[in-house]
Structures are given as structure tokens and as C-alpha cells.
Amino acid sequence: MNKARDFDQSVVDELRALLGDRVSTSAAVREHHGKDESYFPYALPDAVVFAHTAEEVRDMVNICRRHAVPMIAYGVGTSLEGHILAVRGGVCIDLSQMNKVLAVHQEDLDAVVEAGVTRKQLNEYIKHTGLFFPVDPGADATLGGMAATRASGTNAVRYGTMRENVISLKVVLADGRIIQTSRRSKKSAAGYDLTRLFVGSEGTLGIITEVTVRLYPVQEAMSAAVCAFNDVDGCTRTVIETIQAGVPIARSEIVCEKTIDAINRYRKTSYRVAPTLFFEFHGTRASVIEQAETVQAIAKENGGMDFQWATRTEDRTALWDARHNAYFACLQLRPGSRAVSTDVCVPLSRLAECVHETMEDVKDYIAPVPLLGHVGDGNFHLMFLVDPDEPEETELAKKFNKRLVARALAMEGTCTGEHGIGLGKQESMRSELGDDVIGLMRDIKRLFDPENLMNPGKVVPLQ
């Protein structure tokens, strides 16, 4: 309930004049917008506004700027590093009601959507076209939020992240100008890549109100498989060899035995409790069979046990539901807990070693530490379950994470493959990229937001 005392009530009056009842200062609404899926404590905005158009966002930005009030763009609040916490109070600009699909260009394989459209909503909307949007971070996040955090997830190994799949953005700048970063052609060499500069900027350089994304043809055949292994090393080796063989695998996900156990309990499934890979293959019928046979042979050589197939849509969906619910399933391993979720990503050649050393290290943690991850990209997550009422548990988890980040950096990796910086990874990013690069980022922040009002305190906080 921070900062409410200092908040200039005339801001609310001006916002009400603009938006009527789409302005809220109620405790419930502010609380809902003052917390993401991370372990960070609540940090409430002073007011929450619900935008319907880019022009409204511009007007809100102008009001906030005139009153020197922070503004935080908000989608559905599924970020994991405290991205949307109002650590300096201010106005939360909720974009979830900007949820219209504006255009689907079937021949061009793209769609233009308002920032509040979620990935599942888009996929439902375009189901009849034979196209789909692949980026899948697990949560049903908004496409604006996914662009702002450079999200990726299970399909990235084949289809790329938001970095590769955003064609253009409409952005409201801190000074109230509305820009379109690029045209709709598939490629362009026209000037500095502003699109990519906003992708991953976490609301600190401007507010994304519209996203043009790439779509892909649904392949003739899509087939999934699970395979259990004796050890985690067998899983990582299998995926590395698969990728080196040039198999265009669509998904390759690792879960450890603790995660499988959690999934079995949570979803009443009966997967073998062992380190496990979840695969997906996309292509023509013949190509999918060929891919799967290649991978099955590689898995077998690396101690893979039973290759279970899921070719029917409902079986595939059940399988991926299980994987997608792993996060929530694991939270239930310790009811009432929250997770400090790690997110390192290393070059593939170092993955087995990084996972191995890490699993050894976390044996000493106070609770089981489930592992899950996008192993084809070298990106994996550990979940340190913490009791939110025992701050020293969070501190302990952060200590383990710090060691993990140091290990990944020593292997030429990154502290964050997909969760982003937010509040939680600022020091790690400095270790990763060095003072000069952080200094450049700060200069860019100052250039785009000289008054430090756009999601202040995130990514590269200005003093």
C-alpha cells in the first residue's frame, strides 16, 4: 500500500474525466495489479486504468507525465521477475481490454492484434485458417506482454522467440507520440531496428499497444511423444544429438523425476517417475514419422526407456497440458509456497554439465527442487519452493540461484533465457554484460524516458 499518501489525487480526477469508470483506486483492483507470479512482495499502484485505444493510452501517458507520476503497462500479470510491480507507485495501465484481433493476413502469414489479445485467444481466432501462432510461454499471456518481455517457451527451438516473431509494433512513447516501428513486409533493412529495441524493453521505453506477429501453417501432421530416461544426462544428450542431426524438432522439453511426480499428483496422470523428455514433431505425415524414428533411435542410445506416442489431438493436448501445468503442479509439492524460478540459458555444449552440477548443488536445499526446461535451446528452470512468510527461505533460494547464474555465466550463458530482468535479475545482468553495456542501456533508457516515468526501477533503474 506504498506511496498512496503522496499520490496526487488530481491525476485520478483527470483520468476519470478521460475514462469515466475505467479508473479504479479500490484496494482489490490495486492488489490484483500489484503482484505477478513471482516471489516478490506486493507493490501496489495508486490507481489502475483500463485502456481501450492507443489514443487513450497516449492521453493517460500525457496526464501522468504532466504530474510526474510513474506508469506501468499491464497485460495479465504472469511475469516472473516482478516486472509489473509498482515499486514507486503510480498508475497501472491495464491493456487487457484492448483485446481485438485487428487483421489476419492469411496469405502473408501474419496477424495484427491489440496488445491485450492473449496467445490462446489469437490461436482460437485463427483456428479456421490453417495457421497458428507458435510462441508459447506456458501462461496464457497477452501478446503485448510477451513482446515486452521477449517471451519464448516450448516451441522456440523451431519457431523462435518473440524476437523472431514480432514484425512490427505500435508504441506510445513517454512524450505521448504514437509510432509504428516497421512496415508489414517479412524483412526490411530500413534503418535501426526499433522493433527489436522495444521487444524485451519491459515497458521501460514505451507502452506497446499493438503487435504484428508472424503466423505459421499448421503442418499436416503433429505428433507428440514422452520418453523416460535413467538420468538427466541421458535427456540432455538426446536433445543435443537430435539438434545436431538437423531434425527440425518442434518441441523438446525436459522434466526431472520430481516434476513428473508433481504432475502425476496434480493431474492424476501415471507417467513413469523418472527424468523425462516431452517431444513434438511437425511436418508431413512421412516427415513426422521419419523425425520420430530418428529421435527414438537417439534416445535409445542414451538410455531412453519407453517412447510413448500421442498422435491424436486430444492425447497431444493432454500431454502438453501436463507439461504446461508443471509449474502449478510443482507449487503443490509444498502447499502454500511460492517459487523462486531460475532461468539460465547456456550454449548446448555446456548444458549437460550445467544441469549436472546444478542438480548436485541443490541437493542441500530445504525442499525438493524440480527441474523443467526448454532443453533444445539450452534453457532450463529450477523451482525453489519458498514459504512466503519466511523471508530467509527466499534469501536462501536466491543464494542458490546466484550460484547457478555464476555457473551459467562461466559457461558463456545468460542469467535469463526468457523471463527477463524486471526487478530480480538486475545485478545478474550487470555480471553478464558488464558496466559499459549496462551504461549504454541506461543511456537508451534516459533517451526514451528522460523523466524516468515508464515502469521505473525495472531493467536498468535510473537513480
Place this chain on the structure above:
Amino acid sequence: MNKARDFDQSVVDELRALLGDRVSTSAAVREHHGKDESYFPYALPDAVVFAHTAEEVRDMVNICRRHAVPMIAYGVGTSLEGHILAVRGGVCIDLSQMNKVLAVHQEDLDAVVEAGVTRKQLNEYIKHTGLFFPVDPGADATLGGMAATRASGTNAVRYGTMRENVISLKVVLADGRIIQTSRRSKKSAAGYDLTRLFVGSEGTLGIITEVTVRLYPVQEAMSAAVCAFNDVDGCTRTVIETIQAGVPIARSEIVCEKTIDAINRYRKTSYRVAPTLFFEFHGTRASVIEQAETVQAIAKENGGMDFQWATRTEDRTALWDARHNAYFACLQLRPGSRAVSTDVCVPLSRLAECVHETMEDVKDYIAPVPLLGHVGDGNFHLMFLVDPDEPEETELAKKFNKRLVARALAMEGTCTGEHGIGLGKQESMRSELGDDVIGLMRDIKRLFDPENLMNPGKVVPLQ
């Protein structure tokens, strides 16, 4: 021979103290560095230096900055929009002797190279690994230059452009600091995307001295094909339908009958003189056959005549040599001419219409106007052959190009798919992106290069 009079000779003295005989002020060397492949007239640097290390580049940058002398990074000079012309004199920093492959990480599918390594050199170097680097702009450009201009070319439809294939860059900034933009992991969500900001910056924000690029496994089978059509529309429709069918085609290039005729004359080949598609398919043996059969069927429905195969390496090479020499072959249609090369890129749905209207329009030009292009990306080139001694021909060609750009922009396309802005597309970029976006780019330029010494006058010139 511009500016030589005003040039501060003490700069040369300081550079000589640093580099010995790797500094040249000879007319021949300056002329060689004062011209690219474009129609722009010579604009010579006052001196040319040959760098061997990033630290030397830093020292050169510091010398130039102290004397307020422009500096222009140079690879092999194959750019097409006057990118490397020393329009304000200064020092050309030739990076072509920084041509060591520093590391090939086979398991990680990446390579770290000095900026002067060319794409063919890299592919030759890694031939034994079973990996290859796909980005192929035709010319044997340096990877530093390709990164700096966001190059793409024939393989981009499947493997992406330099935007997607650069993992990290080492860059010397205008103030002499050397930064590494990113770690070597395949993806990262750590902060603002500085890598992508330098990709396409054309030497105006810093000098790229090292590039980490993605590599791909050479597929089991690679097979090429040519197919002639009754008309250009048949070509474009074939490619659009191929992509919509989800065929993972590796290359799909269009050449018109005038280009084919030029190729036949130049290479003594005997392709049917008709609008033609060049294809390439990568995959397993079975998958390549399947892809090719699908495409052949689509081509047939769109008036494709004879599908000629090339599966043996030497036949494939001959076929792509023919395509790659199209530019030089077409120049011979009018001996002694240079080309004003156009580069629009439009959404695929508008491609047939854009090509059709354009071919109608250029019928009035004074010479045949060959067409060639990366039709799977919606990107095509026309070559307006001009007599370099008749400036009004260049002006006429530019007039046609201006109409073409306006047509492409009206179709939500870009003025440049891959050649970049350089000197030639600055006004087109303003029409494309608007004053606010150009203003932002200018602000970024000022932030990175406050004294306007890094390739001044290009992309977004400061006054």
C-alpha cells in the same frame, strides 16, 4: 578527391605511428575504397588503414575522434546504396585483414569470426564439420559488413536474415570503448537488444569487429530445380502457394526472361528464355522428394513448364552460380553500364500485383529492365542499367525507382528488403516510417555518436 585539402596530416602521422605501413594515402588505394557496387560517384577517404585487432580499431577511433575526423568501416565494398562512400572525407577503416575464424562450436551450432571473414571463407573453413552458414547475399561479402547492413539473400526464406543469425557482436563505440553485446547462448531476455540495434546500423553507431553467427547442420539431401513459366504471375503465385502449404523451401528465386537471356549469354547456358523460378530443397532424402513433388504440382497448376532437377553437387553449384551471376550478367546487357538496383519488399499477398504493375511501368525505360528476386520473402530487384557518363539516365532510373517505392509503401511494404539505406534510400525511409520514427533514429545516432564521426551522412544524417 574531395576534402583532401582540409585533411589534417597529423592524423596520418599518428595512424602511421600506430600501424606502420598499414596506412595508405595513395590515390589507388583511396579510389578502391571510395566506391561500392552502386551507381554513386566516387567519394574518396583521405586515408585508408588496415586493422588487425579490435584494440587497433579502438586506437584508430580515438585518434580520429581527437581530430574530429570521420571514420568509415569497410569490408570488401559490395554494398549497393553508397554505404561506404567517404562523402565527408576522413579515414576508411578496412577490416578485411581481420579475417580469422576464432572459434567454431560444433555442438552449439555457432562460430565466432573476425569482422573481415567472408561468408564463403567461413563455409570453406567449416566444410568438414557438417555445418554451414546460410545467409547468402550473392556477393562474397564480409560477415562484419553483412551484419552492419542486415544482409539476407537467397536462403532467407528458410534460414532468416542477419537479424536472425547474429548471436552477438563485438563493437568499438565512438568513444573508444569495446563492448560485447550479448553472451553466446541461443536466446536471452537480458535487457535491451543491443545486438539487433547494431545489426543494420551501417557503421553509424559503432564499428563491428567480431561477429558470432548461427550455423546449421548440412541436410542429408539438398536438391535444386529450375522451372520456366509463361508469365511472371505464374512464378509469384507458385511461391505464395508453396509457402502457404508449409513447404520448408530453402530458396525460391525469380528471374524474368530478360535476366535468363543475360545469364545464358554470360554463362553460355541454355535455359529457356522465359520467367523462371530457381528452387532449393533441404531435408532428408524422403522429405526433399516430398517437398519437390508438392512444389512441382503447384508449379504445374500455375503454368510451370519443365521442371529441371539438379541433385548432384556440381549441378546445383552450376545452377546457383548462374543465379548469383545474374547481377553481373545483366550489366553486360549494356556493356559499360552500372545499375540502379531497386529493393522493395512487400507482404506476399501483394507481391504478384506489385511485380505486375511494376513490369508494366518500366516498359517505357530506355533499356531492358531485368527482374530478379527473393520471391518467398516478397523481395525483388529491378536493374535499371545506366550509362555512368549520362547523369540524366541515373535521374530517370531514380524516378522509376521512386514510383516503385511509392507503390510498395502503398502495399504496406518497405523501400529496402536487404540493401539498406546508405545514401540512396534516406528520403524513401522517411516516407516509409514517418518523421517521428526518423527523429527517434536520429536521437539514437546522436546518443551513440555525439560528434557525428561514424560513417557520417548515412542512414539518418545529422545536420
